[in-house]
Amino acid sequence: MSYLSIQNLKKHFGEFTALQDISLDIKEGEFVCFLGPSGCGKTTLLRAIAGLDQQSEGSIHQAGRDISQLPPDQRDFGIVFQSYALFPNLTVADNIAYGLKNSSDAKVRQRDAITQRVDELLELIGLAGANHKYPSQLSGGQQQRVALARAIATKPGLLLLDEPLSALDARVRVHLRREIKELQRTLGITTIMVTHDQEEALTMADKIVVMNNGVIEQVGTPEEIYAAPASAFVASFVGTMNFLNSFVSDTNRVQVDETYLSCDACGDMEQDTQVSVAIRPEDIRVRFNGDATNTLRASVRGFEYLGAFARAELDVDGIHQPIVADFSMNDVRDHNICCGAQMHLDIPKHRLHVFREAS
Amino acid sequence: MSSRSIAMNAVGGASRRFLHKDQWVQAAGLLIAAAFLLVAMVLPLYAILSKSVQNKAGDFVGLENFIAYASSPSLFDSVLNSLFIASLTTVIVITLALLAAYALTRSCMPFKGVIRLLMMGPIFAPSLLPAISLVYLFGNQGFLKSWLFGESIYGPIGIVISLSFWCFPHALMILITALSNTDARLYESAKALRTSGWRTFFTVTLPSIKYGLISASFVVFTLVITDFGAPKVIGGQYDVLATDIYKQVIGQQNFQMGAVVSVILLLPAMLAFAADRWVQKKQVALVTSRAQPYRAEPNRRKDVSMLALCLPIIAIVIGVLGTAVYASFVTFWPYNLSLSLNNYQFDLMDGGGWDAYFNSIEMAFYTALFGSFLIFTNAYLVEKVQGMRALRGLVHLFAMIPLAVPGLVLGLAYIFFFNAPNNPLNSLYGTMGILVICTIAHYYTVCHLTSITALKQIDKEFEAVSASLKVPFYQTFLRVTLPLCLPALLEVGIYLFVNAVNTVSAVVFLYSANTTLASVSILNMDDAGDIAPAAAMGVLLMLTCMGVKLLHWLLSRQLINNTQAWRKA
Numbered sequence: 048m049s050y051l052s053i054q055n056l057k058k059h060f061g062e063f064t065a066l067q068d069i070s071l072d073i074k075e076g077e078f079v080c081f082l083g084p085s086g087c088g089k090t091t092l093l094r095a096i097a098g099l100d101q102q103s104e105g106s107i108h109q110a111g112r113d114i115s116q117l118p119p120d121q122r123d124f125g126i127v128f129q130s131y132a133l134f135p136n137l138t139v140a141d142n143i144a145y146g147l148k149n150s151s152d153a154k155v156r157q158r159d160a161i162t163q164r165v166d167e168l169l170e171l172i173g174l175a176g177a178n179h180k181y182p183s184q185l186s187g188g189q190q191q192r193v194a195l196a197r198a199i200a201t202k203p204g205l206l207l208l209d210e211p212l213s214a215l216d217a218r219v220r221v222h223l224r225r226e227i228k229e230l231q232r233t234l235g236i237t238t239i240m241v242t243h244d245q246e247e248a249l250t251m252a253d254k255i256v257v258m259n260n261g262v263i264e265q266v267g268t269p270e271e272i273y274a275a276p277a278s279a280f281v282a283s284f285v286g287t288m289n290f291l292n293s294f295v296s297d298t299n300r301v302q303v304d305e306t307y308l309s310c311d312a313c314g315d316m317e318q319d320t321q322v323s324v325a326i327r328p329e330d331i332r333v334r335f336n337g338d339a340t341n342t343l344r345a346s347v348r349g350f351e352y353l354g355a356f357a358r359a360e361l362d363v364d365g366i367h368q369p370i371v372a373d374f375s376m377n378d379v380r381d382h383n384i385c386c387g388a389q390m391h392l393d394i395p396k397h398r399l400h401v402f403r404e405a406s
Numbered sequence: 407m408s409s410r411s412i413a414m415n416a417v418g419g420a421s422r423r424f425l426h427k428d429q430w431v432q433a434a435g436l437l438i439a440a441a442f443l444l445v446a447m448v449l450p451l452y453a454i455l456s457k458s459v460q461n462k463a464g465d466f467v468g469l470e471n472f473i474a475y476a477s478s479p480s481l482f483d484s485v486l487n488s489l490f491i492a493s494l495t496t497v498i499v500i501t502l503a504l505l506a507a508y509a510l511t512r513s514c515m516p517f518k519g520v521i522r523l524l525m526m527g528p529i530f531a532p533s534l535l536p537a538i539s540l541v542y543l544f545g546n547q548g549f550l551k552s553w554l555f556g557e558s559i560y561g562p563i564g565i566v567i568s569l570s571f572w573c574f575p576h577a578l579m580i581l582i583t584a585l586s587n588t589d590a591r592l593y594e595s596a597k598a599l600r601t602s603g604w605r606t607f608f609t610v611t612l613p614s615i616k617y618g619l620i621s622a623s624f625v626v627f628t629l630v631i632t633d634f635g636a637p638k639v640i641g642g643q644y645d646v647l648a649t650d651i652y653k654q655v656i657g658q659q660n661f662q663m664g665a666v667v668s669v670i671l672l673l674p675a676m677l678a679f680a681a682d683r684w685v686q687k688k689q690v691a692l693v694t695s696r697a698q699p700y701r702a703e704p705n706r707r708k709d710v711s712m713l714a715l716c717l718p719i720i721a722i723v724i725g726v727l728g729t730a731v732y733a734s735f736v737t738f739w740p741y742n743l744s745l746s747l748n749n750y751q752f753d754l755m756d757g758g759g760w761d762a763y764f765n766s767i768e769m770a771f772y773t774a775l776f777g778s779f780l781i782f783t784n785a786y787l788v789e790k791v792q793g794m795r796a797l798r799g800l801v802h803l804f805a806m807i808p809l810a811v812p813g814l815v816l817g818l819a820y821i822f823f824f825n826a827p828n829n830p831l832n833s834l835y836g837t838m839g840i841l842v843i844c845t846i847a848h849y850y851t852v853c854h855l856t857s858i859t860a861l862k863q864i865d866k867e868f869e870a871v872s873a874s875l876k877v878p879f880y881q882t883f884l885r886v887t888l889p890l891c892l893p894a895l896l897e898v899g900i901y902l903f904v905n906a907v908n909t910v911s912a913v914v915f916l917y918s919a920n921t922t923l924a925s926v927s928i929l930n931m932d933d934a935g936d937i938a939p940a941a942a943m944g945v946l947l948m949l950t951c952m953g954v955k956l957l958h959w960l961l962s963r964q965l966i967n968n969t970q971a972w973r974k975a
Contacts, residue, residue, distance in 0.1 A: 099792070099870050118426040119873035126874045132867035134886045146875025201875060 050075035050237050051096070051205065056105035058091055058261075065091040066102070067261045073239070073254075078231050080248040081241045083258035084284065089241045092258070093207055096239065098122050110204060125198030129210040131190045133182040139193050140165050140178035146201045155201075168196040171230070188219040195227065199234065206231070208240040212247060224251055245285045249273065257281050279323050279402040288325045289370050292404075295320045301401060306365035309340045310399040325400040328358065331372035333382050334393035341394040345370070350386045359384060363392070428879050432791045436801055439784040443804035445831070446847040450819035451811065457822050458665035471666045481650060481663075485670065488647040491565050491637075492630040492674075498570045499577050499626045500619065506719055507581035509712035512611075514704040516713065522582075524720050527727055529575040530951040532908040534928050535944035537568040537639035538937060539730040547740050560642030568636040571726055573629050574719075577622040584618020585611075590700040617685045624678040624685075631674050632812030634911045635925075639932050647671045648911070651814050655821075655915065665822070668815040679810035727948070734942035749942040757930040757939075758922030763946065766924035769841050770906035777846040777853065778899040781805075782891065785857035786883060790869055802854075809851035813911025820844055821915050836918035844916055845906045853898040860894030861887070893962060900958045904951045 049072035058066040066088045073079050081089035094100040096107060098119035106115040114122050133142050140162075147161045154160060169175045172192040174185075182190050191211060198206060211227070212220045228251045231238050242248055248255050249269040257264045257272060257280075265277040276282035279290070293303040295316045300307050301324050308324065316322065334342055348369075349360035357379050361370045372392070374384055382390060461467045475481055509515060510522055528536065543550045544559035557563060588611070596606045634648040641649060647667055655664040735745045753759035788802045808816075824835045834840045864887060872882040888895070910925045917923055924943055931940040 097870070097874065099873070101793075118428070119870065120428065120876045120878070121426070122874075124874055126871065128865075128867045128871070130865050130867060132865045132871045134868065136886060136889045145872070146877060149875065149877045149881070151876075197871075198874070203874075207874075 049073060050077075050110060051239075052108040053092075053096070054106050054108075056092070056095060056107070057103050058088075058095060058100070059103045065261055066095070069105070069261075069263060071256060071263065071266065073237060075237055076235045078228065078238045078240070078251060078253045080252035080255045081239065081258060082245060082248040082255050082285070083243065083264075085243060087258045088261040089243075089256075089258050090209060091261075093209055093239060093241045096205075097124055097126055097207055123203050124205040124207055125201065125203040126207040126209065127191070127194045127198050127211045129213050131182070131194040131214075133190055133194055133197070135182050137181075138178065139169070139174070139180050139182065139185070142182065142193060143168055143197045143200050145197060150201060164200060168200055172196050173226075186219075187215050188223055191215065191223060192226070195230070199236065204237065206236050206238040208238065210241055210243070212242070213244070220247075227251070249285070257284065259284070276325075276400060279325065282325050282400060282402070287328055287371070288400075289328065289331075291324045291326075291366065291368050291370070293322055293324045295322055295401075299396075301399075304365060304367045306343065306363075308394065308399065309396045310401055311397050316401070316403065321404040323402045323404055325402060326370075326394060326398055328371045328373040329356075330395060330398040331370070332393045332395070333374065333378050333384070334391040340396055341399075343392045343394065345390055345392050347384060347386055347388045347390070350384070357384070361392070428873075429793075431878075431880060432787060433794060433797070435783065436787050436791065436794060436797045439787060439801045440797065440804065442780070442784075443801065443807075443847075443850075446843050447807055447811070447816075447850070448804060450816070450823035451807070453822035453826070454665050454668055454815065454819040457662060458669045460662060462662060471662050472669075475663065475666050475670070480645070481667070484645040484647050484650045484667075487562070487645060488631050488671075489674075491562060491569070491646060492627050494562075495566050495569045495573065495630045496623050496626045498566065499573050500623055502570075502719060503574055503577035503581050503622065504619070505715050507578055507585050509716050511582055511585040512700070512702050513709050513712040514702050515709040515716070521716050521720060524723055525578055525716075526575045527723050528572050530904060530908075530955065531572070531727070531730075531948040532910060532925050532928065532944060533568065533572045533633050533635040534639050534910065534925070534932070535730050535941070535948060536571040536726050537564065537636040538928075538932065538941045538944060539726045539733070540564050540568055540640055541937060542729050542733045542739065542941070543726075549740070558642065560640055561644040564640035564642070565637050565644065565646070568640055569630050569633060571722070572633075572636065573626045576629060577626050580618055580622040580625065581615065584615040584622075586699070587618075588614045588700050593700060617688055620685050621682055624682045628675050628678040628812075632671065632814065632911065634814055634914070635929070638929060648812070648814055651818060652914070655818060661818075661822070664818055668812075668818055671812050671815055672810070675812055676810045679806075682809075683806075730941050730948075731945050733938060734945045736938065739938060749938040750946070752927070752939060752943065755931055755936050755939045756934050757927035757936070757943075758924075759927075762922040762927040763924045763943070765838070765921055766907055766947070767950070769838060769845065769921075769923060770903045772838070772842045773845045773906040774899040774903040776842065777849075777902045778895055780846065781850060781853040781898060782857045782888075782895055785854050785861060786887065789858055789861040790866075790879075790887070792869070805854040806851055808847055808849070811848075813848055813909060814914070816844060816848055817912040817915035820912075836916075836921070838921050840916055841913055841921060841923070844912050845909060846902070848909065848912045849902055849905045853901060856894055856898055856901075857891070860891045864890055892965060896958060896962050896965075900955060903954055907947050907951055 051071075051073040053069060053071045056066055056069040057064070069088075069092060081092060083089045091100060095102045098114070098117055098121075102115070106113060108114065109123065134145070137145070143165045144161045147155055147164060150156050155164075165178065166175070169177060172195060174189060174192060174196075177185070177189070177193075182193065185193065191214075195211075208227070212223055215223065224247060240247075240251065249272075252269060254266065255269055255272045256266050259280050265272060265281045267275075267277075272281060272285055276285065282288045283290070291303045293301045293308075295318055296302040296307060297318060299311065300309055301322060303324060310324070343366070344364040345361040347359050348362050351358040351360075356373050356375050359372050359374060361372055363370055378384065384390065458471055459466060459468060461470070506525060510518055515521075540559055541564075542548055544554055544564070545551070548559070551559075554563070559567075592610050592614070593606065596610055601609070632648060634652060637644070637646045637649050638652065645653075647670065651664050651667045651671065654660045654667060733739060734749050735747070736742075737744050737746045737748055752763065758765070784801060784805065788798045788805070791798060811819075820840065823829065824831055824840060826832070834843070868882060868886060869879055872879060908925055910929060913923055914926055914929065917926055924947055928940045928943045928947075931937070931943065
């Protein structure tokens, strides 16, 4: 039984279609990331769930209740924006208490109850004692945590995060990433986060929804998204990927220029179908012995030192398209990899992804 | 389609669901805003347009009135006169204001603050005041009459000088803003490429203030062509469009011809308005947020010559305003130069007496109070409400119209609309209420734009956050938005006050025996030959505005200290 169920959601802005036929189920307590480039519709989808932008067609159910036509103030969610949207003229305590004062529950509205809840939340976000400060006296990360506290103060069933970390600098971002995830796990609150940062999505999410051009490209765990991308778009958007134009030659072989590569995954495609064969740079190995499938000769054209590993640009015999490979520093030392070096490569066939060309 | 059905469509089209409570309140607010602007601006304008194509009996006659107008040489001359005066004044004002603004922003000359303050002086006086001063200086008994080499100040010379004087601060403000918005890195690049100062001016400075210059030119042009005070006082036999309307309506009771001249006066003002809008659109992308502000470096030769350029301007400001102040205290110019307060005994003169002064203060106070809240609330609804696109667009469009409508046209339009016997609002005619409504409408646009700008600077997600916390929008409006915009609100209030005190053009058609206004009484006293009391009243209004401005400055400082602690944090 899903907590949030979205069915056939569509959204048009005049001629422009922002969402085309989105269907999605989210389980209770799950941390879901909407991942995609800007303009892919992820924020539109979030705002439709919040009721801030009404969808053109389709329905949304939350906890068994049809909320499709409800205005935002009759839905059950808390929201945090990229800009924090803290009220600058109110203190931290007043910001957090903003929604509590309007609660329909008289017990929650009580002065003591509010003070207590505010203190509790400040404790939770590690800002105890900041009650009387103004937002501008806090750092960006602290402001974001206050915004988070304000959003969960009224104990909503759903937490929506709209690019919450994008405005922060890199170090704070990594730190806050862990904190938000931990807080979410402690509270067990169903959470949706919109982000364009794949690293953020991979580290935080239980489930990633990759979007592009108003459609969902793939839904899956971070491992699934990375290791088994469902489309060329997902493969290129998450992580780095080599793409090679090629043809299907028979059930488990493709032809790239003058070279044949064995693969696992093109069984259902007809011969001579134009395809894109993809492989991640870190999946290309230096060959020393072992099985002889997909063994290639290459020379190193460019070499880039990146600290923990090195990235080599390769000219492969029989393939006229550039290939990029990542080698660990151990490999680099053991095999003397440098600009101009000749070497043998091994491309594991179960690591090859084959995507039909959009043509 | 009538605006009412547009409004209904807008509400209906925003969503297919039931409107919930917040949206009802917002829709009602927007409808009230649209209704106010409809009654205070759109319908009166319609009335004047239809009047211009009717004969005295009220029958439709097409363009007959316009043909009659064009074939009357004396009337048509005013068109040329108006265009000539406006063009010449614009050239003079823009040249001087550019020099002054450049000196104020791009040099390190001493006393910048004082110089800037003095240069803004004319903005606090009605346009009648410099004209009266010029009469004292260069009129038949003026002590500098010989400076004119036998030419008369009564006519184009007088009009151009008074209006140049009066429009100068308006242009100065725009050009200072334009010059302050320039990216310093462009100058550093020019320097690194060893570009000469003059070449830098023509290749960097001028292009970057291009839009400011165009905008200032249109503002001055419109102010001049629609001004009525200065040509009335010092124009002599030299007719311009603005005085023609007055003469046709007040002098000859020829309302149709008044309407025709009004429509003609609308054309250049609307042209200027359209051009200004175009310029504003172009300007948006000019300065990026990453621009570095320009800081002038001390340069003795440049600073001294800039100061030397500014001194004559200041001398003229002090001279003209000082003459008016001095003349207002002189017992009987030029025969008895002893000082007295005789001229301030307004109750002994025609024109409304001290009552007129207090009426003006009352009118300005109400205009500032109601106007600022009304305009700000409307601007909030236009800027922050979700959905209801068409209705919000309509209110915004209505709010932009007043900028293109000269005061005299508006005043005359009010006569046609509110004085019509079948209008249920007829009872407003002749009251303080109509003066306040008319003045709010007259100065609506600038206040609207100021409010919109202030609102745009506030995080656009506040409304979404409060909805998610189940707090109604109006609570957030009162607790957050309004306090955040308090400085802008005060700014709007003071702008309305100063303009309401000094305006002549719109209200000259609308005051009654019980609601005479000080600015109108200046006109009437001047007409009756009581020029010294007219000067005295003008000085009084100027000092009142300066006093209120000072009060505003103190008040906003206090308010910022007391309620805006978060700003300093």
